[in-house]
Amino acid sequence: MPQMIFDDTDGTLGLLRDSVATFATRFPGAQRLRQRRAAGTDLDREVWAGMAEAGWLGLTIPEELGGAGLGAREQSVLSEALGRELISEPLAFLAVFSGALLSEAEATVERERLINGLIDGSLIVSPAVQAANGSIAPIEASASGDGIKLSGEAHYVNAAASADEFLVLAAINDEQALVSVPAASAEISQRPTLDGSQLGKVSFSGVSVGADRVLAKGAAVDAAIEKAVASTRLALAAEMAGIASRELEITVEYTSQRVQFGKPIASFQVLQHKMVDMWADAEFACAAVVNACERLEEDDPKAATLAILAAKARAGDASVTVGRRAIHLHGAMGFTDECDIGHFMKRAVALNSALGQPEALRLEFVALERAA
Amino acid sequence: MAVQQRDWNAMPDEEFRRFFRNWLIENCPQELLFMRKQRPHYEEVKVFYHNLARDGFLAPLWPQEYGGMALNPTKHMIYVEEWARLGCPRIPDHGIGLTGPLLLHYGTEEQKQYFLPKIISGEHVWCQGYSEPGSGSDLASMRTSAVRDGDDYVINGQKIWTTLAHCANWILLLVRTDKEAKKPQQGISVLLVPLELPGVTVRPIPNLRQEADFCEVFFDNVRVPVSALVGEENQGWTLAKAVLGHERIFLGAPTRPEYALSRLQVLAEARGAFNDPAFVSRFAKLRLDVYDLGSAFERFAKVLRDGGELGPDVSVLKLFNTELYQRITEEMLAIVGEEARFNDDLEAGDTMIDAMNLYLDSRAPAIFGGSNEIQRNIMAKAVLRLPG
Numbered sequence: 001m002p003q004m005i006f007d008d009t010d011g012t013l014g015l016l017r018d019s020v021a022t023f024a025t026r027f028p029g030a031q032r033l034r035q036r037r038a039a040g041t042d043l044d045r046e047v048w049a050g051m052a053e054a055g056w057l058g059l060t061i062p063e064e065l066g067g068a069g070l071g072a073r074e075q076s077v078l079s080e081a082l083g084r085e086l087i088s089e090p091l092a093f094l095a096v097f098s099g100a101l102l103s104e105a106e107a108t109v110e111r112e113r114l115i116n117g118l119i120d121g122s123l124i125v126s127p128a129v130q131a132a133n134g135s136i137a138p139i140e141a142s143a144s145g146d147g148i149k150l151s152g153e154a155h156y157v158n159a160a161a162s163a164d165e166f167l168v169l170a171a172i173n174d175e176q177a178l179v180s181v182p183a184a185s186a187e188i189s190q191r192p193t194l195d196g197s198q199l200g201k202v203s204f205s206g207v208s209v210g211a212d213r214v215l216a217k218g219a220a221v222d223a224a225i226e227k228a229v230a231s232t233r234l235a236l237a238a239e240m241a242g243i244a245s246r247e248l249e250i251t252v253e254y255t256s257q258r259v260q261f262g263k264p265i266a267s268f269q270v271l272q273h274k275m276v277d278m279w280a281d282a283e284f285a286c287a288a289v290v291n292a293c294e295r296l297e298e299d300d301p302k303a304a305t306l307a308i309l310a311a312k313a314r315a316g317d318a319s320v321t322v323g324r325r326a327i328h329l330h331g332a333m334g335f336t337d338e339c340d341i342g343h344f345m346k347r348a349v350a351l352n353s354a355l356g357q358p359e360a361l362r363l364e365f366v367a368l369e370r371a372a
Numbered sequence: 373m374a375v376q377q378r379d380w381n382a383m384p385d386e387e388f389r390r391f392f393r394n395w396l397i398e399n400c401p402q403e404l405l406f407m408r409k410q411r412p413h414y415e416e417v418k419v420f421y422h423n424l425a426r427d428g429f430l431a432p433l434w435p436q437e438y439g440g441m442a443l444n445p446t447k448h449m450i451y452v453e454e455w456a457r458l459g460c461p462r463i464p465d466h467g468i469g470l471t472g473p474l475l476l477h478y479g480t481e482e483q484k485q486y487f488l489p490k491i492i493s494g495e496h497v498w499c500q501g502y503s504e505p506g507s508g509s510d511l512a513s514m515r516t517s518a519v520r521d522g523d524d525y526v527i528n529g530q531k532i533w534t535t536l537a538h539c540a541n542w543i544l545l546l547v548r549t550d551k552e553a554k555k556p557q558q559g560i561s562v563l564l565v566p567l568e569l570p571g572v573t574v575r576p577i578p579n580l581r582q583e584a585d586f587c588e589v590f591f592d593n594v595r596v597p598v599s600a601l602v603g604e605e606n607q608g609w610t611l612a613k614a615v616l617g618h619e620r621i622f623l624g625a626p627t628r629p630e631y632a633l634s635r636l637q638v639l640a641e642a643r644g645a646f647n648d649p650a651f652v653s654r655f656a657k658l659r660l661d662v663y664d665l666g667s668a669f670e671r672f673a674k675v676l677r678d679g680g681e682l683g684p685d686v687s688v689l690k691l692f693n694t695e696l697y698q699r700i701t702e703e704m705l706a707i708v709g710e711e712a713r714f715n716d717d718l719e720a721g722d723t724m725i726d727a728m729n730l731y732l733d734s735r736a737p738a739i740f741g742g743s744n745e746i747q748r749n750i751m752a753k754a755v756l757r758l759p760g
Contacts, residue, residue: 005671252756267759272752273745279756280688284668291667306663314664362656369659370646 001252002245002282004080004238004290006073013077019054020081026050029086030340033347036088037196043124043162047089052121057095060231061103065112066119072293075231076238080289083242083319086340088195088347090158092239092354094118097232098125101167101178104224105215114165114180114215128154128166128181128202129225134356136225139204141170141177146211148172148179150204156354160188160200168204169221178216178224179209195343195350229355230308234292236351237311240319241285243351247319247344248278251326254341258331271329278322285311285318302368309365313358319348377428377436381444388447392429393454399423406459406631408729410736411585413539414464414497421463425492431468434476438484439492445676456627464536467491467498471544473615474562478603487564499540501531501565501589502612508533509746511546512556512609516591518547518563520598525549525563527571527594533740537587538576541567550606560608563600570594580732621672621682623741624689626665632700632734633662635725642720645707654703661696668692684754687747694738701731 008014027047036044051057060075061067068074075096082091095118102115102125117123131137132155139152150170157166163183170177185207190198216224252275255266265271288311295307323345327334334341352358380388400420404412414421424430425439432451434440443451472491475483490496507514516529527547537543543565550559567574571594576584603611636658645651672686704727705712717724738744752758 005674252758256759264759269749269752272756272758273748275756275758276688276691276748276751279751280692283671283685283688284664284692287668287671288664290671291664307667310660310663310667313660359653359656362660363652365663366652366656366659 001249002241002279002286004076004241004286006077006290006293012070012074016074016077017081020078020085020087023050023054024085024087027087029082029088030343033086033088033196033343037192040192040198041162042190042198042200043159044089045162047087048124049121051089051091051095052119056091057121058099058115058119060096061099061115061119065103065115067099067103067115072231072234072296075235076289076293079235079238080242080245080286083239083347084246086243086246086344086347088197090197092232092235092351093158094124094126096235097127097228098167100228100231101127101224102215104220104227105178106220108212108215110180110212111215117164123165124159124163125165125167125180126157126159126163126183127228128157128160128186129169130154130156136169136229138169138171138176141172143172144208147209147213148177149206149208150179150181151206152204154202155199157188157200157202158197160202161190161198166202167215169225175218176221177214178221180213180215181207181209193350195347230305233312233355233361234289234296234308236354237285237292237308237315238289240312240315240348240351241282241289243344243348244278244282244285244315244319244322247322247326247341247348248275248282250341250344251275251278251329254333255329265329274325274329278325281318281322285315288314306365306369309356309361309368312356313361313365316348316352316361317358320345320352323348380441380447383447385446385450389450389454392451393458395427395429396454396458396460399427400458400460404461407461408726409583410462410733411536412461412463413536414494415539417461417463418494420461421494424463425494430492431472434468434472434488438472438476438488445673445679449673449676452622452625453627456625456631459631464497464499464539466500466535466540466544467496467542470500470615471498471542471564474544474602474611477615478611482599483564483602496542497536497540498542498544499534499537499567499587501534501537501543501545503533504530505532509743512560514546514548514556514560516545516547517551518549518561518596520549521595523598524595525598525600527563527565527591527596529591531589531591532577533586534574534589535586537567537574537589538584543567543589546608546612549608553606557609559606560612561605562602562608562611563596564602565594565596565600569596580735581729621669621676621686621689623737624665624669624672624686624693626662626669626693628737629662629665629693629696629700632697632704632730633658635727635730636700636704638723639704639718639720639725639727640707643707651707654706658696658700658703661692661699665689665692665696684750687742687751690737690741691744691747694734694744697737698734701727701734705731 032044058067059070063069105111114125118125129136139150141148141150166181168179168181170179187203188200190200193199256264258265292307292311295304326341330341333339431440432443432448436442504514518525518527545563545565548559549561553559571592573590575588579585717726
């Protein structure tokens with residue numbers, strides 16, 4: 001069955017996979033997702049604390065900053081495994097995105113406080129950097145004494161109600177700044193998401209933050225955002241590749257034991273061919289993520305960017321379409337809330353929509369490639 | 373014959389790549405690059421064929437003692453990549469790729485000594501006699517028979533879709549030698565048959581591109597000595613399946629779709645199609661499909677490089693590749709409007725694009741080498757382990 005194939009000479013990747021499998025016996029993904037949905041919360045604190053304890057939150061944060069200092073391969077294998085288990089806390093945003101932003105930030109006391117809290121799980125640090133149309137866009141701000149004053153909204157904010165701190169992009173005249181803003185100073189409204197969580201709209205009306213909360217300025221902000229978006233897209237791609245693979249496996253198991261007309265329905269050719277196509281989609285998704293990890297290890301930033309765009313588009317399409325077909329092959333059972341398969345598909349749709357749907361990513365790929 | 377006997381595998385990969393690329397540039401005649409024809413005839417590529425043979429580059433996988441290069445999978449991959457990248461033509465390769473490996477594995481010493489040098493020299497040009505009018509996807513149901521008569525086999529029946537039979541002088545023939553076998557696969561044998569024998573008739577069949585790539589071959593009481601048998605009698609099915617080996621990966625190499633996409637791009641630039649957002653969207657999908665096919669190809673190539681063996685899952689590349697090739701050529705016709713009615717090539721700035729040629733050509737790969745539906749059947753069983 002599909003899986004990303006990497007060399008694993010020191011066994012790190014195998015250990016990561018094992019630790020996720022063990023984690024999932026403590027915190028079964030689908031069950032915790034339903035609990036969180038029922039509670040109407042945007043973060044499962046117990047699961048999050050477990051992830052911190054497992055050392056996953058600082059996986060790719062450099063060692064000198066207190067993280068594990070691992071790379072894209074390790075993050076991808078972790079995300080793939082989480083996807084397979086439907087463990088759906090927003091690690092891609094609260095750990096990968098925020099972790100990348102903070103790792104790129106200036107070495108200040110505030111940066112140290114935030115990054116330590118992020119890694120040990122004591123602080124929920126959520127990026128609040130998107131406009132209503134989904135683009136990465138700064139909030140209007142003005143100088144205020146030593147610090148800055150923010151007025152505006154950020155959308156699609158993960159764990160907005162649970163967050164302690166937001167990482168906010170601010171535009172003061174022509175210059176951008178990355179600042180940390182206490183969550184308590186913002187007004188938050190939430191909407192339920194397809195994957196049993198909540199996404200927040202975060203409003204700041206004249207919120208002032210001191211100069212000590214400025215994490216980066218000018219060109220460094222663009223560089224940090226670029227890095228964070230790329231790392232998060234890759235993590236999402238890996239998670240969706242994991243989802244696609246698991247959706248296929250569940251469907252193969254189900255159709256092989258479901259008997260109609262005196263035979264397992266998986267023995268019918270029309271179903272077999274559909275499942276082969278689903279398997280192919282999942283295989284291609286895994287291969288695309290592996291390719292992106294390999295390109296990242298080479299010294300060609302453009303090639304790496306292209307590969308990540310391709311991987312997110314491929315894995316997104318795969319996880320969603322394999323999920324839809326999986327529901328269909330489960331028949332009426334697939335349409336129930338009780339059956340897990342639908343939750344995989346809904347999770348896939350949610351992740352596929354985050355930071356660029358496949359069509360947008362493909363257009364970005366072609367525009368970048370043709371702008372040679 | 374001054375064949376270079378070098379240990380190619382000892383050469384660093386990039387050095388081998390440069391070396392072979394330069395050799396191809398110097399030894400493949402300019403007019404043969406990026407030929408219209410997918411399957412040129414022996415006569416058309418004879419010069420290139422003999423240059424390859426002269427310098428020992430004709431048989432990348434054969435052992436050196438038989439004039440091969442004995443390349444490991446990584447080097448072989450480079451060999452195939454450079455060949456495709458420069459647009460060198462496919463040569464009639466049934467002798468190199470099919471008869472040769474079969475004899476190397478299962479042939480008698482006498483058969484090897486007689487046949488292999490004649491393949492290398494170009495004296496014997498082989499074709500593959502598998503499909504029959506009633507036995508395409510269900511190949512094991514074949515009925516062309518070989519009956520023992522003293523020291524001979526007497527062959528009767530008909531083969532079809534025999535690629536380049538009219539340019540070949542030998543045929544690797546699957547025949548039924550036991551009509552009573554319990555399973556159809558069990559009564560089949562492999563024979564080496566000269567096409568010049570009395571009773572053999574070869575009739576070319578024009579294809580959709582009005583080219584005669586494939587033929588019908590009729591056998592009317594054709595006599596061959598029992599020494600024409602490869603391996604044991606009635607074991608032919610196993611033999612024929614075993615020689616496929618790791619070369620199946622090349623049915624899925626991204627080179628064909630890459631080439632077609634590059635033609636689409638030239639055509640689209642010349643016609644201003646990139647100003648049309650709807651086209652750009654469709655193009656982007658095709659571009660990413662080609663790109664991701666490259667990633668998937670690498671996933672399987674890595675298995676070979678690491679010394680592993682490929683499983684039946686590698687056929688996924690063939691499925692994706694052949695269906696993608698079709699979609700790219702369909703897009704070529706979609707952007708040229710009324711001009712899609714013409715059979716000849718299309719102008720694109722100062723070049724000509726053979727859109728129609730590619731469009732028609734792209735119908736074939738999804739059918740041959742085991743149709744895509746047969747491939748899906750095989751993968752459903754062998755990869756997904758779905759019940760029968």
